[in-house]
Amino acid sequence: THLLVATGRRPNSDNLGLENTDIELNERGYISTNDKLQTTANGVWALGDVNGKGAFTHTAYNDFEIVAANLFDKDPRKVSDRILNYALYTDPSLSHIGMYEHEARKSDRNVLIGYREMSRIARAKERGETQGFIKILVDADTQKILGATIVGIDGDEIIHSLLDIMYADQPYTVISRAVHIHPTISELIPTILQNLEPLD
Template sequence: REIVDTFRGGNEQRLEDTENLDLVRGEARFTGQKELEVRLDGGEMARISAENVFINVGARPGGVPVDGLDDVPTLDSTTIMELDEVPERLLVLGGGYVGLEFAQMFRRFGSEVAVVQRGSQLLAREDTDIAEAVAEILREDGVEVLLGTEAQSVQQDESGGIELTVNGPNGERALSGSHLLVAAGRPPNTDTLNLEAAGVETDGRGFVEVNERLETSAPGVYALGDVKGGPAFTHVSYNDYQVIEANLLNAGDATIDGRLVPYTVFMDPQLGRVGLGEAEAREQGRDFRVASMPMVHVARALEMDESRGMMKAVVDAGTGEILGCAILGIEGGEIMAMIQIAMMGKLPYTALRDGVFAHPTLAESLNSLFATVDV
């Protein structure tokens, strides 16, 4: 909490100290294309207009359609960080990165943990073999993982416990818990903005639609960060800012077309991912080859006593360029970033296969990984 407050306070102070910048605190809504009405924190109303307007209101933890959910206490990705106790048994709705990070974290704190995932695998965007390896690691850590399982109803018993009824491959079942974490999606904070007045179009879920320069359907109105949909990561939001800065302040021609969007699931060991997976490459009709090996073949991983997971990469069969990778293993995010740099430089996979890396480091695993490409 202290770290968050420090970061937030520092950013606010920099805003307040910026020349020719007014920090207005309140809730805004559009009254025209580039006109806003703001209810200030003190209750007064203010009107603001500008040549350019930037929508950067983010998203919030969402709910799921489960009978009784509104009548029981729940946690989300924000409130679970404020817990001052370790749950005796934590039930997690959702098998995405938020749910999995907290599931493993609280299991290691000492909680019993069960993850309920409606889909057939965890981390729906990942290849099946990667998702299965993630599930195996969580189960080894003592997390109960229920796949193909849908929450039906929930209620609170007389002692304050949570009773969750689910339906899965083996039929209906009751799960008991002390706490319930809902980690199933994040809707955008657009419902009170009156975007229609500005001529700003949204998709069916309320996310603002933008072009490759982040401009909305209303000229001069832009959207950045989670509110425009797509991967909801801090580094994506920062790159959105870089695109806006380049184009509006420096007369550049930056776009978000074709940008690589890396991410890391901060479980232990980490899952680092960038670019295309095998299934996505197949869906796109690409001619590709796959490199894959278990982390148990990585000497440094063995030395550090964490050899769970696997490494996987997809390469273009014609050019040899790396199309994407998923690194599930110790410091997986860092190894992924090394491959991402190679992708940014359009290096062929052979440059990493034949490169000289210090021994014994995790980097030298790239020699072995790309040696598995079936040519």
């Protein structure tokens, strides 16, 4: 009964007068920046939606942190250190970090997958929110988490435990051997990681 058409985002860079500067745009109209968010004009940085490197509030704030660290703290932070992460507040919500499953399939990695329907999680049943799933991708050789997707209640909070392990560059076993509080949805993360299977 409904149709949603999403054609993407377009930066509002065409009314900034950039044609009168040394600031270059890429083919999609975003301001070109390097890994530290410096533009092609000396002394000018581009943060937020206009640089095409995230288009979320949390990535825009991280842009600020990167620029401030480089300018004032002599801390060489860069955009390429950032792991893809976002949440869409649909019903149920969708949260994602890192690599997508289709990317994992195209890679030459030896990938494992853990999957659990929300309908099999006691806390989700208790709250009457059983739509969705948890999916986690792991590199079998390095034991590092490659990515995860959670569709379901509290996914936007739960996914941070996986994201933090990725940022810490630790193996998935750190979580799979952890004891999580019962009854929570997070308590199933170790169980999922203890039951990984090859991604076919």
